[in-house]
Structures are given as C-alpha cells and as structure tokens.
Amino acid sequence: MPKKKNNTFEFKAEMKQLLHLIINSLYTNPDVFLRELVSNASDALNKVRYLQLTQKDIASPELPLQIKIELDEEKNTFSIEDTGIGMSYEDLSTKLGTVASSGTLEFIKQMKNGDKKIDGNMIGQFGVGFYSAFMVTDEITVETKAAEGDGKAWKWVSDGQGTYQIEESSKEDRGTKISFKLKDGHKEFSKSFSIKNIIRKYSNFVDYPIYLGEEQINSKGALWHKSKNDVTNEELNEFYKFISNDFEDPLDNLHLAMEGRINFKALLFVPQKARPNFYRYEELKSVQLYSNKVFVQEDCKELLPEYLRFIEGVVDSEDLPLNVSREVTQYTPIMNKIKDVLVGKILGMIEYWAKEEHDKFKTFYKEFGSLFKSGLNSDFANKERLTELLRFQTTKSDDDELVSLATYVERMPDFQKEIYYLTGDNLKEMRRNPKLEFFAKKDVEVLLLSDPIDAFVVPGIFNYKEKPFKSIEKSDIDLGSDEDSQEDSLKGEELNSILDVFKKVVGDKVEDVVTSKRLVDSPVMLTIGKEGLDPHMERMMKMMDQSNPFESKRVLEVNASHPLITNLNKLNVDGKTEMVEAIASQLYESSLLLEGNLESPGDFVNRLTQLLTQTTSQN
Numbered sequence: 001m002p003k004k005k006n007n008t009f010e011f012k013a014e015m016k017q018l019l020h021l022i023i024n025s026l027y028t029n030p031d032v033f034l035r036e037l038v039s040n041a042s043d044a045l046n047k048v049r050y051l052q053l054t055q056k057d058i059a060s061p062e063l064p065l066q067i068k069i070e071l072d073e074e075k076n077t078f079s080i081e082d083t084g085i086g087m088s089y090e091d092l093s094t095k096l097g098t099v100a101s102s103g104t105l106e107f108i109k110q111m112k113n114g115d116k117k118i119d120g121n122m123i124g125q126f127g128v129g130f131y132s133a134f135m136v137t138d139e140i141t142v143e144t145k146a147a148e149g150d151g152k153a154w155k156w157v158s159d160g161q162g163t164y165q166i167e168e169s170s171k172e173d174r175g176t177k178i179s180f181k182l183k184d185g186h187k188e189f190s191k192s193f194s195i196k197n198i199i200r201k202y203s204n205f206v207d208y209p210i211y212l213g214e215e216q217i218n219s220k221g222a223l224w225h226k227s228k229n230d231v232t233n234e235e236l237n238e239f240y241k242f243i244s245n246d247f248e249d250p251l252d253n254l255h256l257a258m259e260g261r262i263n264f265k266a267l268l269f270v271p272q273k274a275r276p277n278f279y280r281y282e283e284l285k286s287v288q289l290y291s292n293k294v295f296v297q298e299d300c301k302e303l304l305p306e307y308l309r310f311i312e313g314v315v316d317s318e319d320l321p322l323n324v325s326r327e328v329t330q331y332t333p334i335m336n337k338i339k340d341v342l343v344g345k346i347l348g349m350i351e352y353w354a355k356e357e358h359d360k361f362k363t364f365y366k367e368f369g370s371l372f373k374s375g376l377n378s379d380f381a382n383k384e385r386l387t388e389l390l391r392f393q394t395t396k397s398d399d400d401e402l403v404s405l406a407t408y409v410e411r412m413p414d415f416q417k418e419i420y421y422l423t424g425d426n427l428k429e430m431r432r433n434p435k436l437e438f439f440a441k442k443d444v445e446v447l448l449l450s451d452p453i454d455a456f457v458v459p460g461i462f463n464y465k466e467k468p469f470k471s472i473e474k475s476d477i478d479l480g481s482d483e484d485s486q487e488d489s490l491k492g493e494e495l496n497s498i499l500d501v502f503k504k505v506v507g508d509k510v511e512d513v514v515t516s517k518r519l520v521d522s523p524v525m526l527t528i529g530k531e532g533l534d535p536h537m538e539r540m541m542k543m544m545d546q547s548n549p550f551e552s553k554r555v556l557e558v559n560a561s562h563p564l565i566t567n568l569n570k571l572n573v574d575g576k577t578e579m580v581e582a583i584a585s586q587l588y589e590s591s592l593l594l595e596g597n598l599e600s601p602g603d604f605v606n607r608l609t610q611l612l613t614q615t616t617s618q619n
C-alpha cells in the first residue's frame with residue numbers, strides 16, 4: 001500500500017475516482033448507506049458464527065452476535081457496531097482501500113464518459129457499499145478488532161478525499177464500529193424514527209438482533225425457512241436487494257423446500273439486468289450456502305453450473321454437517337444432488353416463462369442468453385431441454401421476434417431436409433447476404449446466428465428432430481433443381497471448358513470448381529467443402545488466436561445460367577483467352593471481397609482498371 005507519512009495512506013487511483021463520483025454525483029437515495037452497512041455487519045457476523053463453529057480460538061467468544069446502532073440527535077452523529085469477524089491491519093487497507101472488481105472500473109469509465117446514468121441505489125453493485133456512507137458524512141471512523149490474529153485493534157479514519165489514516169485503537173471487543181457525524185443536509189439519520197423505518201424494511205431477515213439504543217428493532221428470521229404463503233412479494237424483493245446489492249426488483253424468484261431423499265431449502269432470484277461485470281464469468285458470484293440457518297460460504301460454486309451463474313440467492317441444507325469446511329463442500333455427494341435438483345427447477349421456471357410469460361423470457365434471454373446457451377457445451381444431461389429453449393432471429397422473423405427450433409421445423413416445407421443457418425456478427429448485414437437469395441426464392445427459412453456464442457454451440461447440436469444443422473456457406477446444399485434458371489444455361493462441352501478456365505486460374509486456391517445448383521443473381525459464389533469451417537467462425541478463431549492455422553479452402557460455384565458466364569463462354573470460343581482468364585480471377589476475388597477476406601485489393605483494382613480500359617477501347 002502506498003504510504004505517505006504519519007500512518008497516512010493514499011487510496012489507489014481508481015478508488016479515488018470512485019470516491020469522487022460517490023461524493024459528487026450520487027445524491028439520490030442516501031438511505032442506501034444504511035442497507036449497505038447493515039449488510040456488511042450481517043456478513044461479518046455470519047463469518048464469525050461460522051468460525052466459532054469450526055474453530056475454537058477466537059477473540060471474545062462470549063460476546064453475543066448482534067448489531068448496535070447509536071444515534072445522537074444533538075450532536076448529529078450515527079454509529080453502527082457489530083460483534084462480527086472484524087478486520088486486521090492488512091484487511092483495512094486491502095478491503096477498504098481498493099476496488100475489488102475490474103468490472104467496476106470499466107463501469108466507472110462509462111459513467112465518467114456520461115454513457116451511464118448513476119444513482120445512489122447502484123452503489124452496492126460496485127462492491128464498495130461501505131463508501132456509500134460518504135453520501136451523508138464528510139469523515140468516517142472505523143474501529144475494529146479481528147476475531148483471529150494478534151489481538152490488536154485498529155482505527156481507520158478517512159475523509160474520502162484521497163487518503164486514510166490507520167493507528168492502533170483501544171477497542172476491547174471483537175468486531176467493527178463505524179461512526180460519523182452527519183452532513184448538514186442529512187440530519188434525519190440521527191433521528192430514531194427515520195432509522196427505525198428504514199431498517200425495518202430490510203432487516204427482518206437479518207439473522208441477528210439489531211438494537212437501536214436498548215430496543216431491538218427487527219424480528220429476526222431466515223426468510224427461506226418460512227413457508228411460501230407467509231412471505232410477501234415485498235419481503236422477497238427487499239431480501240433480494242439485500243443479498244445481491246441490486247437496486248431493482250428481481251425478474252422472478254424460486255422458493256423451494258425439498259424434503260425426502262434430500263433436504264434443503266432455497267430462495268433463488270433472477271435479476272432483471274446483467275451486472276456491470278457480467279461478462280467476466282470468472283468474477284460472477286454464485287449462491288450463498290447455509291447449513292441449517294448457519295452461513296457457511298458466500299460464493300458456493302459447487303451449487304450451480306457456470307451457465308446458471310446469473311442466479312442469486314441462498315441455499316440451506318440440513319443434510320450438510322454444520323462444521324463442513326469449504327473444501328469439503330466440493331466433494332460431498334450431497335452437493336451434486338442439490339445441484340441437480342436446482343438445475344431442474346431453474347430450467348422448469350425458464351420453460352414456464354417461454355410458454356406463459358413471454359416478456360420475462362425475452363428479458364432473460366436478452367440479458368443472460370449468451371451465458372445460458374454455453375450450457376449446451378457443458379451440461380449434456382440437459383441438452384434436450386436447453387435446445388428447446390434456444391431462440392433465434394430468422395429470415396422470417398422481424399428483429400425482436402425470436403423463433404424456437406420447434407417453430408422453425410414446423411414451418412419447413414416438405415422438400416427441406418436440413419435446418420439452415422448463417423453466422424455473422426451484424427444482423428443487418430447478415431440479412432443482406434447474397435447467399436440468402438436462393439433460400440428466399442425457395443421460401444426456405446434460415447436461422448440468423450448473430451450472437452458470437454451461437455457459432456460455437458449450434459453446430460454442436462448436430463440434429464434437432466432428426467434434422468441436421470447445415471450452414472448455408474456449405475457447398476453441398478441441394479433443394480431440388482431450379483427450373484427457371486436452367487433455360488439459357490451453359491451445358492456439356494462449353495460448360496466444362498469454362499469450368500476449366502476457372503480451374504486453371506484459381507484451381508490452386510480453391511478446393512474445387514463446380515456448377516452451382518443455387519445461384520440466383522450472382523455469377524459465382526464461394527462456399528465451403530464438407531470439412532471446412534464457416535468463414536465467420538474462421539475469422540473468430542483467427543481473432544482469438546492469431547497463429548491459428550485454420551484456413552479451409554473454398555469451393556467456387558459457377559452460375560451456368562448467368563449472362564456474364566454465357567458471355568464469357570462466347571469470348572472463350574473466340575479465343576480471347578487472356579481476357580477470359582482475367583475476368584475469372586476478378587470474379588473469384590469479388591467473392592472474397594464480399595466475404596471480407598480479400599487480402600490484396602491493390603491487385604484487384606489494377607486488374608479491374610485494365611479490364612475496363614480494354615472494354616471501353618473496344619467501343
């Protein structure tokens with residue numbers, strides 16, 4: 001930690017930026033600071049309770065587990081004290097002096113650029129809830145004594161302007177006391193009735209007594225232990241905000257009480273919006289694990305597969321031994337059983353939305369779809385259920401309509417035997433792809449896979465209702481011959497000699513040159529052979545690994561009925577070989593250009609200039 005002098009330390013740069021924002025930009029909902037401080041105190045108590053059950057030596061073991069709030073209306077002061085786990089000297093600077101998540105930093109940048117609007121409610125999401133107290137005060141004092149360690153107590157003081165001081169303190173009891181004088185505009189937080197009102201909202205599920213002076217102001221109880229009928233929606237929403245630091249109500253919740261071979265209770269929530277750090281999946285926290293109301297672990301990754309990590313909540317099982325260590329949770333078979341049940345129930349909830357609550361489903365799919373779809377590559381036991389939940393934009397859907405595979409297959413004409421898709425990263429551009437012409441003419445729907453994850457999961461499904469998936473980039477697509485375009489077609493010898501010209505000119509660059517069964521308006525088209533990768537996929541793989549050797553050769557399809565090709569045949573018969581070959585090269589490179597894979601535009605343009613000079617000089 002950067003030290004100045006006299007036990008004064010400097011906050012890291014990003015922390016300073018964040019503090020600046022909190023102090024200068026966050027005015028709305030200042031009472032959020034109370035929720036954050038109570039939530040931190042409750043976490044600290046959870047941790048010490050767990051320590052007490054698993055290990056004998058902790059400071060002041062006889063202290064009751066509780067939270068105490070003291071107010072002084074005369075002096076305008078506020079303090080909150082817990083008998084929780086406390087903080088060591090090290091903790092004070094590492095936990096109170098830095099921003100934990102890199103997603104937070106990105107979010108700060110966006111806010112500074114004015115891309116995101118912020119209000120006080122959002123603070124908890126940043127993992128810096130403690131600092132929200134700077135909304136109502138100019139200087140915070142933290143006195144703390146850790147449950148483990150050297151028995152020393154510390155005092156941390158900061159005005160949130162860039163530095164903080166740490167010195168030894170005379171605090172005797174284990175735990176943390178946070179105190180401050182209120183700013184002029186926020187004196188209401190030194191009045192009992194307003195504190196009582198705010199705290200009652202979300203403290204009834206804090207499992208420790210909260211005292212205001214001598215009076216206990218909450219009726220404690222674990223919400224997930226109550227029966228569904230005894231819990232109101234408002235309580236659920238407040239509980240969700242309390243554990244998740246979210247500022248919006250959840251999209252939906254799942255309240256489970258399983259009894260029988262396996263016993264557990266769970267209260268799970270799906271947020272409405274993905275967190276700022278959502279795309280750093282490794283940073284996503286999973287659900288909290290309790291063992292018979294006693295908190296065991298904050299981020300129990302064993303309880304949910306990665307693709308369901310957008311779920312927040314609590315799982316509480318009496319089947320786990322109380323002193324279960326965090327390492328043991330990884331290996332007990334009970335965890336796997338709970339996980340299986342949870343996955344089944346969560347998928348059930350999503351299936352219900354898909355059927356009955358379309359708006360919920362859409363919100364979910366938009367926010368969490370990419371992560372969710374990755375389940376297809378990892379959760380093979382549920383592959384079928386996950387496949388049924390996939391939704392796509394298609395050539396027959398408008399931009400915010402989503403089509404399921406079941407609907408797609410239902411709409412397939414009898415002659416269509418495969419499920420066609422096109423991958424890409426921009427829907428608008430994809431809709432203009434010339435390869436779609438043929439499918440439109442045949443009235444065959446094509447899935448438009450514009451989410452990057454799609455290109456990785458869809459081909460891996462292989463079949464849906466016995467229909468194989470096929471990229472429209474592939475060469476072996478046959479939807480029956482196209483009568484109209486056959487009339488003036490080149491045939492026999494003439495066709496072969498034109499194909500030979502193409503083979504001579506680009507034969508070493510492509511896998512094969514063939515007559516096309518499906519060209520409509522273009523003279524030639526590049527497709528990929530049986531084993532080849534989609535060009536879009538190929539580009540993505542190259543982006544991920546520059547040294548990637550993937551480069552599948554293309555098949556050049558020639559449109560034997562296109563006027564340019566029939567003209568080319570005439571020139572060929574007339575012996576204008578040089579010009580015919582230049583045009584063949586030009587056609588091949590035009591297709592590369594369309595795909596975004598033309599490497600030497602200079603040669604292309606030079607040849608074009610020559611050809612145009614030749615044609616113009618003939619008239």
Ligand code: ADP
Pocket residue numbers: 036040041044082084085086087095096124126127128129130131176
């Ligand atoms: P968050 O709670 O989201 O991690 P905070 O800024 O509120 O972010 O707190 C940062 C860290 O400081 C906490 O994770 C915890 O380790 C520590 N901390 C805060 N308050 C307390 C407390 N009352 N007792 C013990 N540790 C605390």
